[in-house]
Amino acid sequence: MKTNKVKSPKVSDIGESGLIRLTGHFNLNRPERIITGIGDDCAVIRNNEGKLQLLTTDVMIDGVHFLRDRHKPQALGEKLLAISLSDIAAMGGEPREAIICAMLTADLEVNWLEDFYTGLNDIAKRYNVNIVGGDTSQHPDRLTFALTLTGIVEEKNVIHRSGGKPGDLIFVSGTIGNSDAGLQIIKNKTADISEEHLEFLINSCIRTEPRVELGQVLSKSGVVTAMTDISDGLAVDLPNICRAGGTGSELIVEYIPISSALKDFCKSQNESPIEFALKSGGDYELLWTINPNGIEIIEELAKRSDLPPITHIGRLVDDNQSKVTIIQPGGQKEILQSGGWQHFSI
Amino acid sequence: MKTNKVKSPKVSDIGESGLIRLTGHFNLNRPERIITGIGDDCAVIRNNEGKLQLLTTDVMIDGVHFLRDRHKPQALGEKLLAISLSDIAAMGGEPREAIICAMLTADLEVNWLEDFYTGLNDIAKRYNVNIVGGDTSQHPDRLTFALTLTGIVEEKNVIHRSGGKPGDLIFVSGTIGNSDAGLQIIKNKTADISEEHLEFLINSCIRTEPRVELGQVLSKSGVVTAMTDISDGLAVDLPNICRAGGTGSELIVEYIPISSALKDFCKSQNESPIEFALKSGGDYELLWTINPNGIEIIEELAKRSDLPPITHIGRLVDDNQSKVTIIQPGGQKEILQSGGWQHFSI
Secondary structure (H helix, E strand, O other), rough: OOOOOOOOEEEEOOOOHHHHHHHOOOOOOOHEEEOOOOOOOOEEOOOOOEEEEEEEEEEEEEEOOOOOOOOOOHHHHHHHHHHHHHHHOOOOEEEEEEEEEEOOOOOOHHHHHHHHHHHHHHHHOOOOOOEEEEEEOOOOOOOEEEEEEEEEOOOOOOHHHHHHOOOOOOEOOOOOOHHHHHHHHHHHOOOOHHHHHHHHHHHHHOOOOOOHHHHHHHHOOOOEEEEEEEOOOOOHHHHHHHHHHOOOEEHHHHHHHOHHHHHHHHHHHOOOOOHHHHHHHOOEEEEEEEOOOHHHHHHHHHHHOOOOOOOEEEEEEOOOOEEEEEEOOOOOOOOOOOOOOOHHOO | HHHHHOOOOOOOHHHHHHHHHHHHOOOOOHHEEEEOOOOOOEEEEEEEOOOEEHHHHHHEEEOEEEEOOOHHHHHHHHHHHHHHHHHHHHOOOOOEEEEEEEOOOOOOEEHHHHHHHHHHHHHHOOOEEEEEEEEEEEEEOEEEEEEEEEEOOOOOOOHHHOOOOOOOEEEOOOOOOOHHHHHHHOOOOOOOHHHHHHHHHHHHHHOOOOOHHHHHHHHHHHEEEEEOOOOOOHHHHHHHHHHHHHEEEEEEEHHOOHHHHHHHHHHOOOOOHHHHHHHHOOOOOOOOEEEEHHHHHHHHHEEEEEOOOOOEEEEEEEOOOOOOOEEEOOOOOOOOOOOOOHHHHH
């Protein structure tokens, strides 16, 4: 890691002009859209006619969303964009332009920032995003980033949170709870689990592959009625879908996809993997509902090796209080308490 | 002021859902453009066909860009959007949608935040901006905001920093240096000046009226070759225009528009008002160059009572080192040292 070198200058040594030069890292990945990128009062972008525009923003604060001393800067740079890419994915959209606010502490090593920007540039390239500008500022005590991402989507394909109806089937991508377990491990919680599982969980936390392609495929399938990402955790994001659509929901516990690494971790911590998975955030998987008539279309998608695993986990039901009922293997029912990734209770 | 009440709950008392409810303050001012605002993974916006899109972002950090205990929250809310409106103005654009990141300390009074949002909502209404979403997060030690604003502009009207040619005339709007003087007064620098001048300077600092209409009028005039705002100060922003266009420039000292309040302030501080004005930031006036053949068109605009004062302050010259030469009343020439509003030297 470059950041381990002792000799990196600090942010305070290179001044504002030096910091702006660092943003030269950012290649334009779709230059044909960009009339002016970094270096004017605004970025100037050629519009795509006839499509809807998407706009999302997210922040990452040292000590709240990441740990500067424990996470690799390149992975954090990737994560900053990944969070917003996941929001675009949840609307079925195509990501386009990003603009970044870097609020830097004077003691930050320039090498750290270079690695961070390298990670950001790498993920921008993978997802064809242009980084078109930003604002670099001093932050007196805490490294803080904000990023805004635009996207586009055909009007007929856009998927909101609000379209779910009683009877619709609920699906989720990937396996859930891994990211939060990884964060706990990074925060020095000892876990007596295999090296392989340890690495899997840590990687889940520091590096996210947002489900952009899956989101687009689902939005074009014609059968998805509501969608969101589960960055705040299933216990928060499923009630959001219920509230937006005026329904309740039932989750079948044994269907919820849990990785063997998470099972192993939870065993070592004497925790229930299901409870852990429900209340964890940061996974950036997609959660969506479909009209039951569309089940065959989703089953076909589930077979595709280029898409992540797709799992049926429950259904929406008639209930005007947005409740999530959990159905245990024996058939007992429990009401899920809202919780999840509440920043203000950290 | 509501914020003086002792009984306001703190941000930590009302939790994330309470904070999100506060964003109910934001009316949509052009609802016909918005398919989904706050409350989904992304905002969804109807695109304007055939126009270029503008994108800009800015941050405001307590102790760096404002003082939470000294500034009124409503004025700060206005300022957060005004900074970005000024960037849109500098391209000749029309502001459209904003998205805000609020990073809040747990001890912040909810009343303070309500007043801040009220100010933000007020200025959004004046400039027909929709606030369509955002991210609310805890910041462990410092109140921090970031805002991203979109805009649109006709391709034939967009004005870049880079179009200036030797011989072009340089203009500036309003009077300059007031904002920085106001900040110094707020920071408790005593100044032996009249109450009226004191108030004028303080108001210049906490409340900005970005030159959105002027920017649009200039962009449509057909004679403007380059434009920027002078949020970083003339000593930074004029060299930016020179560098972008590959020219130098000459400023005629006695032409630089200085308010009588600033003259009064500088006299009380034993400072040169010209030097103060050149190196001050935060004014959010526009700086532009025109082809000399267009002088009559600009003179007509200068007569309009609905636009701010317009002043000719110098010209671009042939020089590949982007130098700014200052011409003193006696004809002596000096080279302006770059400086201005350098956040990293605060």
